[in-house]
Amino acid sequence: MDWFDAEGYTVAREVVQRGVAAVYVVAFVAVLRQFRPLLGERGLLPVPAFTARVPFRASPSLFHRWYSDRLVVAVGATGVLVAVSLVAGVPQSGPPWAPLAAFGLLWVLYLSVVNVGQVFYGFGWESLLLEAGFLVAFLGSRVVAPPLPVLVLLWWLVLRVELGAGLIKMRGDTAWRDLTALDFHHQTQPMPGPLSRLFHLLPRPVHRAEVLANHVTQLVVPFGLLVPGTVASTAAAVMVVTQLWLVLSGNFAWLNWLTIVLACSAVDDATWARVLGPAGVDLGARPPAAAPAWWVVVVLVVTAVCAWLSRHPLRNLVSRHQRMNASFNAWHLANAYGAFGTVTRRRTEVVVEGTLDADPDAATWHAYEFRGKPTDVRRLPRQVAPYHLRLDWGMWFLALGSSAQLRWFLPLLGRLLEADRPTLRLLADDPFDGDPPRWVRARLFGYRFATRAERRASRARWVRHETGTLVGPVDAAALARHLRTA
Known part of the structure; x- marks a missing residue:
């Protein structure tokens, strides 16, 4: 043998x-x-x-x-x-x-x-x-x-x-x-x-x-x-x-x-x-x-x-039409692999915010901090691998415009409005210390790394600018109605 x-x-x-x-x-x-x-x-x-x-x-x-x-x-x-x-x-x-x-x-x-x-x-x-x-x-x-x-x-x-x-x-x-x-x-x-x-x-x-x-x-x-x-x-x-x-x-x-x-x-x-x-x-x-x-x-x-x-x-x-990360059977054996066939030129982040104020137009908003994805421009990115932060990765795909991610993102906003403790444990920080916010929203920002000069001047690791709104201010009742009709 x-x-x-x-x-x-x-x-x-x-x-x-x-x-x-x-x-x-x-x-x-x-x-x-x-x-x-x-x-x-x-x-x-x-x-x-x-x-x-x-x-x-x-x-x-x-x-x-x-x-x-x-x-x-x-x-x-x-x-x-x-x-x-x-x-x-x-x-x-x-x-x-x-x-x-x-x-x-x-x-x-x-x-x-x-x-x-x-x-x-x-x-x-x-x-x-x-x-x-x-x-x-x-x-x-x-x-x-x-x-x-x-x-x-x-x-x-x-x-x-x-x-x-x-x-x-x-x-x-x-x-x-x-x-x-x-x-x-x-x-x-x-x-x-x-x-x-x-x-x-x-x-x-x-x-x-x-x-x-x-x-x-x-x-x-x-x-x-x-x-x-x-x-x-x-x-x-x-x-x-x-x-x-x-x-x-x-x-x-x-x-x-x-x-x-x-x-x-x-x-x-x-x-x-x-x-x-x-x-x-x-x-x-x-x-x-x-x-x-x-x-x-x-x-x-x-x-x-x-x-x-x-x-x-x-x-x-x-094949000229090579598939990336594809499984050809339900048992995930003999798969196709590959990564980053396309390189993203600009970074967009979804920043989720909430407020305890009654009037969203005059409110003071506070951002939810995720464990891995950038939000706070001063925060040093963490080393989390080989652990996999699945919610944070989903937020990256959401920012790319993936409609499939909206199926879970709107329920996520609902859990934040409930101050759902299991959901909050997926995050790095709850700005409301367990209290349910009155309103939540999701804004879009372009992010880039700060240059050495910008870092010395502001102590920030990222430079960002607002590019739009993904979800405007919504309360629990309005979100529940939307999810029922979706």
């Missing part, structure tokens, strides 16, 4: 399984903290209303049979506990079916969440986590060697992530082709981080070099993963460095961290030994037992299924 066993990738298996499990911990913590106010029984987009109109076969989920907020808590808590056990390496110490069962449970639970999550879970990294969790389940435990077919599937996954992102950029926007994309992107990305302004203020030749390096990393380097050994390990190292650069320059939930973990699947034990020393690769010193026949059969069947499903993303990669 020399062709089946990849005995030189025991450290890679350890890193990938524990790393993917760590991302699942973050994902299920977000379920516990955010799912109910966003999608629960009194959420902005309630799951029961979704499952009533969307059949199970189109969006398979445990919640199709029965939904309750208590069940969501049980799913989230179970996911955290199982994922923590995998981070600790407990199932990996048992037979091959133990990590298979643990990751399989995580996949089923998180698939159930994603498939009813609607726009709040409509991100490419949700599918990436599901596909990664499914594949690493078949890497087995320490008693057998990592199966080479599963490692190849992981390398194919990383290639799709990087190559898909590179091709969508080249096909989607001239700013990527003329190397000017990062003149805008650091400033207009959905969730700037604490260093994003410094990246934006770098000289333009540096921005050109950033874009060029990105193209090389995404369009050329991924093919090196298919040459096991030093070439693949070097390609993985280049991708890790590039992803860490993205981690420093912005907040993209767990996309970058998960890509780093998956890229490590291509690093062989010999390379780990050179980097970490012999003590860091002692797992590779113990020869595993021969893989049992049932395990070989299971792995080969799964490999064949995944290879067959991969025809869709392969066609997508070579």
